[in-house]
Amino acid sequence: MNASLQIGNLAGIPVKLHWSFLLVIPLFAWIIGSQILLTTELIAALFGVPIDVTLIAAGLNPYILGTVVALGLFVGVFIHEMAHSLIAKAKGIKIHSITLLILGGVSQMEETMPDPKVELPMALAGPLTSLAIGLVSAALVYVFDAIVADPGIAGVLAFTFGYLGLLNILLFGFNLLPAFPMDGGRVLRAWLARRMPLSRATRIAADVGKAFAVLFGIVGLLLLNPILIIIAFFIYIGANQEATFLRYNILLQDVTVADAMSSPVVTVEPTTPLSRLVEMMYETKHLGFPVVERGALVGIVALADVHKISPLDREAMQVRDVMTRNPATLPPSAPLLDALRVITGKDIGRIPVVADGALVGIVTRTDVLRVMELREEE
DSSP states (O other), X not given: XXXXXXXXXXXXXXXXXXXXXXXXXXXXXXXXXXXHHXXXXXXXXXXXXXXXXXXXXXXXXXXXXXXXXXXXXXXXXXHHHHHHHHHHHHTTXXXXXXXXXXXXXXXXXXXXXXXXXXXXXXXXXXXXXXXXXXXXXXXXXXXXXXXXXXXXXXXXXXXXXXXXXXXHHHHHHHHTSSOTTXXXXXXXXHHHHTTSOHHHHHHHHHHHHHHHHHHHHHHHHHHTOHHHHHHHXXXXXXXXXXXXXXXXXXXXXXXXXXXXXXOSOOOBOTTOBHHHHHHHHHHHOOSEEEEEETXXXXXXXXXXXXXXXXXXXXXXXXXXXXXXXXXXXXXXXXXXXXXXXXXXXXXXXEEEEEETTEEEEEEEHHHHHHHHHHHHHO
């Protein structure tokens, strides 16, 4: 979430705002405002209360109310995510942040092996919170209808809280769909995991999620509804990522960096000419080397760094001119899964392994994949 701005900190959890949030609020405000009379009729019919539209439809009020409802919805989404996070935090899971973005909100939690006893209450917390917000908002419609004397003000309040009540109840229902990455998908997995191995439960829940994604995609294409198509992609990708993540966790469980790293390590010095570096790559079949000066790791250099320099300019340059300084490192005792996260997160091919300040090995993307292949054969 690099394109996010931290706007606060609640219960020790950083709260961030993604730039897409700034786009969706005006869009939602316009959609709500342009259909306000039709929506008012629907809310009045559903709740069985008369709604005066005098103030609702006056001037720019439809779009002002649209903005209020849009902001209210995202406040509800934030509370929904906070419910997830507080339950997770109480169960000992570290919460990195909560980010509000175009499709709602996301809690960034510490990646751990799912525990059904923890996942079930954590997954249910968000939808049940949305349901509670929806029911309270719906109840306020009747309260305002009974106690507010001015029909115009009563109409504005009934519209606003009636709309928020409907949206939050819909959010409750949508999130309980048994499809990853929705909360319902995690509820389904937690329920299945009580009866079968976690890997099988995840595979079934992911397959159900993909089936829902295909269904949403077909309906979206038939109705020419881009929102349903976007949701279909969101669910399909999320289901696939969840299954892949668990596969990595299971295959790399209890494996440390020391189990996969290569040692001793071929290194180069900062003063090594680039021409010599390329020769070493041909000789060793390695596409990158740690850079060591006076016994200390000072950087790492890869073939991609050399490719950034034109062949003509390479003749006058040394490793120090192209190397990456202060590279990410890991100790030998670190879980190999940490190496995979760093490699994929930073899009790098190798990580130096350092113990007590000394370079003791190197672990590459190929090393990680080799361990996974071997574990699959066991």
